[in-house]
Amino acid sequence: MAADAHGTGGGGGHGFTAELSRRGPIAVVALSGELDHDGPQPLRDAIGQALAGGAARVLVDCTGLEFCDSTGLNTLLQGRLDALAAGSTLELAGIRPAVARLFEITGAGTLFTVHDTLPEEAG
Template sequence: MDRGTVGSANRGRLQVEVRTEGRSEIVKPVGELDHHTAELLRVPLEEALAKGRTRLVIDCSRLEFCDSTGLNVLLGARLKADAAGGGVHLAGMQPVVARVFEITGAGAVFTVHDSLESALDD
């Protein structure tokens, strides 16, 4: 499901795809996650949690950038999923995105997988 786009064709653009596979809600942000686009990710994460989907897998394989606003969206989803007995799994992070999690220490509070396949197998 395409959640829309924000920004120009070259910068500030984010598309979010959502699908259910087994017990996981797979959310795939494509593009740049920043203060201009964070709401496009926040909405489907909150909708999934409202539907009782507490195992969220974020397929980061096509996420090109993540700033502190994007990180806060993911941290908020993690808190809500944990409170509901689930969790947030990050899969396939590109080095530039992984660096944000490394610098902030946020990677320690998520379950991080090398690939979407390993996240789904977990």
């Protein structure tokens, strides 16, 4: 399925996109670029659309995510809460070392199911 939500963040030319696709009851949100204070809205929109579409599981593919600051982390944490409220889950996959460090420092990594790579059923 083609992307349902995407966009670019402003500031400094560091584009950010969040592309939503569906694989049955699983929604995959593929991130690319730098998720910072200039551009969390595409991620919010993609998670919102996935949940509104009844996704039983939202997998956030972070393999293309080059950077994430506290705004991005808060957006993911809010998405996790929104998913729980909708009876769904929000899981992360393919986190790069630089981004993983933010999750380690803050302890937020313990709140998510984190996969080394995108699970086969979502591929």
